[in-house]
Amino acid sequence: MHIRVDDMVEVTSGKDRKSRSKVLHLDRAAGKVLVEGVNSVLKHMRRSQKNPRGGRLRKDLPISISNVLLVCPTCGQPTRTGVRFRADGSKHRFCKKCSAEIGQLSPANPRYTQSSTAKSNSAKPKSAKS
Numbered sequence: 116m117h118i119r120v121d122d123m124v125e126v127t128s129g130k131d132r133k134s135r136s137k138v139l140h141l142d143r144a145a146g147k148v149l150v151e152g153v154n155s156v157l158k159h160m161r162r163s164q165k166n167p168r169g170g171r172l173r174k175d176l177p178i179s180i181s182n183v184l185l186v187c188p189t190c191g192q193p194t195r196t197g198v199r200f201r202a203d204g205s206k207h208r209f210c211k212k213c214s215a216e217i218g219q220l221s222p223a224n225p226r227y228t229q230s231s232t233a234k235s236n237s238a239k240p241k242s243a244k245s
């Protein structure tokens with residue numbers, strides 16, 4: 116999952132292709148993201164207590180996570196992301212275009228700090244130096 120809530124994303128397909136907006140909600144199980152102002156539909160509402168006038172209501176529907184790309188805050192381009200580890204064992208997401216880091220994924224982990232090159236367990240850091 117390369118997207119998180121509050122990320123800027125660019126839509127890559129559908130009627131809102133090329134539009135950029137903010138992620139409001141993530142549904143990991145369904146693989147869907149709710150992006151502000153994207154894939155909005157007019158929902159016809161009957162008059163109710165909550166909505167006494169009824170009528171047409173604009174509502175955003177979630178879209179597939181495979182149809183959005185993260186917009187890198189550093190280079191401003193829609194990009195795929197990679198994951199790398201720092202020397203302190205913390206896990207970071209990075210832009211594959213300019214390789215700037217875009218937020219931390221997990222905090223420093225002392226397990227990876229001691230001589231990561233000597234050990235060769237299954238979860239070895241890709242690049243210990245930063």
Ligand SMILES: [Zn+2]
Pocket residue numbers: 187188189190191192194210211212213214215
């Ligand atoms: Zn970038």
